[in-house]
Amino acid sequence: MRRSPRTPLLAALALLSASAARAEAPAPNGASWWKHVEFLASDALQGRDTGSEGYRKAAAYVTEQLSAAGVKPGAGDSYLQEVELVSRRLVEERSRLSLVREGKETRLTLGKEAIISSRAGEAGSVDAPLVFIGYGLSIPEAGHDDFAGVDLQGKIAVVLMGGPEKVSGALRAHHGSSSERAKALKQAGAVGLVMLQNPKLVEVPWERAAGARKKPSMMFADAALNDDQGMKLSVVFNHAHARKLFAGAPHTFESLVALANADKPMPKFELPSRLKAQVAFETAPLEAANVVGVLPGSDPKLAGEYVVISAHLDHVGVGEPVKGDRIYNGAMDNASGVAAVLEVARTLQASAEKPKRSVLFALVMGEEKGLLGAKYFAARPTVPAAGLLADFNMDMFLPLVPFTHVVAYGQEESTLGASLEQVAAAHGVKVQPDPQPNRMGFVRSDQYAFIRQGVPALAFKFGAEPGSKEEQTLRGWYLERYHAPSDDLAQPVNKEGAAKFVRMLADLARTVANAPERPRWNDTSFFRRFAK
Numbered sequence: 001m002r003r004s005p006r007t008p009l010l011a012a013l014a015l016l017s018a019s020a021a022r023a024e025a026p027a028p029n030g031a032s033w034w035k036h037v038e039f040l041a042s043d044a045l046q047g048r049d050t051g052s053e054g055y056r057k058a059a060a061y062v063t064e065q066l067s068a069a070g071v072k073p074g075a076g077d078s079y080l081q082e083v084e085l086v087s088r089r090l091v092e093e094r095s096r097l098s099l100v101r102e103g104k105e106t107r108l109t110l111g112k113e114a115i116i117s118s119r120a121g122e123a124g125s126v127d128a129p130l131v132f133i134g135y136g137l138s139i140p141e142a143g144h145d146d147f148a149g150v151d152l153q154g155k156i157a158v159v160l161m162g163g164p165e166k167v168s169g170a171l172r173a174h175h176g177s178s179s180e181r182a183k184a185l186k187q188a189g190a191v192g193l194v195m196l197q198n199p200k201l202v203e204v205p206w207e208r209a210a211g212a213r214k215k216p217s218m219m220f221a222d223a224a225l226n227d228d229q230g231m232k233l234s235v236v237f238n239h240a241h242a243r244k245l246f247a248g249a250p251h252t253f254e255s256l257v258a259l260a261n262a263d264k265p266m267p268k269f270e271l272p273s274r275l276k277a278q279v280a281f282e283t284a285p286l287e288a289a290n291v292v293g294v295l296p297g298s299d300p301k302l303a304g305e306y307v308v309i310s311a312h313l314d315h316v317g318v319g320e321p322v323k324g325d326r327i328y329n330g331a332m333d334n335a336s337g338v339a340a341v342l343e344v345a346r347t348l349q350a351s352a353e354k355p356k357r358s359v360l361f362a363l364v365m366g367e368e369k370g371l372l373g374a375k376y377f378a379a380r381p382t383v384p385a386a387g388l389l390a391d392f393n394m395d396m397f398l399p400l401v402p403f404t405h406v407v408a409y410g411q412e413e414s415t416l417g418a419s420l421e422q423v424a425a426a427h428g429v430k431v432q433p434d435p436q437p438n439r440m441g442f443v444r445s446d447q448y449a450f451i452r453q454g455v456p457a458l459a460f461k462f463g464a465e466p467g468s469k470e471e472q473t474l475r476g477w478y479l480e481r482y483h484a485p486s487d488d489l490a491q492p493v494n495k496e497g498a499a500k501f502v503r504m505l506a507d508l509a510r511t512v513a514n515a516p517e518r519p520r521w522n523d524t525s526f527f528r529r530f531a532k
Contacts, residue, residue: 028346031495033495033499034339034498036342037339037493041335045329046318047318048315050365059291062313063079066293067293069345071349071361073292073293073294074361075290080290081291081292082288083220083289084221084222087283087285089215089216089217090116091280094280096110096278098276099245100127100273108244110213112210122233124278126156126191126233127276128154128191129156129274130158130275131150131155131270132249132256134266134268137164137175139167141526144167152190153188153190154191155189156275158271159193161176161196169437170410173444174526176440181193182229182231185231186231193231196236198261201439205479206238208483212320212483218286218366219372233277233279246271289365291363294306294360295358305387306357307355308450309393309505310362310364310391310446311340311341311395313365315334316328321485325486329489332398333396339498340397340502341394343506347502351510356513358383371446373446374448378452379449379453393457393458396482397461398462400473400477400494401473401494402470402497403462404464404470406424406504407433407461408431413522414457414525423511427500427503435466453530456519456521
């Protein structure tokens with residue numbers, strides 16, 4: 001990773017400059033940030049599922065807050081960008097999944113041994129051979145191709161989630177995204193996909209994932225916008241029952257995981273069993289809205305260019321009870337990020353010196369359903385697409401510990417990384433690389449929709465010293481609270497850390513908005529190919 005040199009004097013000057021610009025603005029504080037979180041993550045909003053009454057209440061709240069802060073509507077004369085969707089739910093009582101080996105059919109228990117995805121795939125029947133193809137990644141730039149020498153025509157690909165360590169995290173994440181994987185499998189002639197988690201990389205316990213399987217997925221009503229379709233069947237197989245899938249195969253699941261963990265090549269081979277499926281879906285039309293506000297730039301020559309600050313407003317709603325609690329409040333995921341956007345908007349609008357370029361605030365729907373709101377906005381923006389110059393995205397940035405380190409997905413990919421280094425240093429914050437690249441964080445939230453449209457982007461998480469108790473706290477959160485009812489208002493939160501993060505983010509937005517040049521992709525970045 002290339003880092004720009006910064007001296008203490010330069011960092012101090014940057015901080016003084018930023019402080020002068022916001023001299024008349026009320027400083028972001030933990031109490032005001034937390035007030036937003038308290039409303040958005042309250043039981044009254046029932047988990048803010050996309051299209052629900054709770055989501056509409058959340059959208060009304062952030063609209064009111066943007067208006068009260070003096071931020072102008074960003075979707076014409078409205079704050080709302082309406083999106084037409086289709087909700088789709090798997091009908092389990094009319095669906096089944098079986099392994100067939102040597103003429104003997106063994107039915108799998110849905111929810112216990114496997115989950116049929118309602119996000120991808122089609123209704124109807126499938127009966128096809130199974131082929132293990134490693135990670136299921138084709139990465140020409142790194143000389144890695146799991147499809148080489150494999151006949152997948154009319155077959156179902158079985159893959160281990162993750163990717164080779166030798167490939168950069170961002171590149172691995174891009175090719176492992178649902179849209180890129182679907183494209184590669186379709187080109188290879190596969191009719192389906194079975195995914196297995198590496199036990200070492202599990203972040204959500206199987207029981208929690210299985211509990212959410214009956215919730216509907218969503219897609220765009222406009223089929224042209226759905227970029228992750230093409231498979232007849234998509235299945236997630238419980239790694240705890242993988243021996244059943246690999247029974248009679250030349251390699252065990254355990255041996256394949258050991259090879260992956262040692263970053264060694266995995267063999268590709270046909271499994272003795274076929275997979276037989278009958279799938280039924282129920283669909284219904286649905287509407288939801290992105291909330292968009294704009295702070296116009298102060299320089300008439302630059303006001304047509306926009307720094308986007310985004311966060312997803314939705315969460316997963318009401319689901320299977322855990323310890324008697326059915327409401328998945330989503331305090332960190334992502335009321336925290338929405339609250340940060342609102343506080344940045346208030347800070348920039350109230351500052352004595354407004355940013356030269358415009359700042360656009362996008363609170364988007366449907367992130368939990370496949371980045372739908374961000375994809376829609378990035379493909380059909382409410383402002384001229386050529387004016388979008390950067391996206392800063394907040395998705396559960398996890399203010400659980402003091403804010404001393406920041407992880408920024410994408411920092412090595414564009415000149416935004418150098419801008420962040422400058423601003424973070426002025427706030428006494430260290431920028432560190434992604435400590436868990438196999439989580440593929442760079443493509444798992446809304447910034448990826450902007451990246452695919454050629455817009456440089458960063459996404460943020462609190463970081464910590466490797467091996468510290470703070471790092472343990474951050475990692476432990478995923479297993480304990482990610483997509484669980486316990487991501488609520490009762491969990492420990494570092495409010496001063498959140499306020500410090502908001503101050504840094506406001507200064508970063510101001511720095512980029514006032515810069516002499518637009519951000520650009522680094523010459524060495526894979527994502528430069530998306531630039532327009």
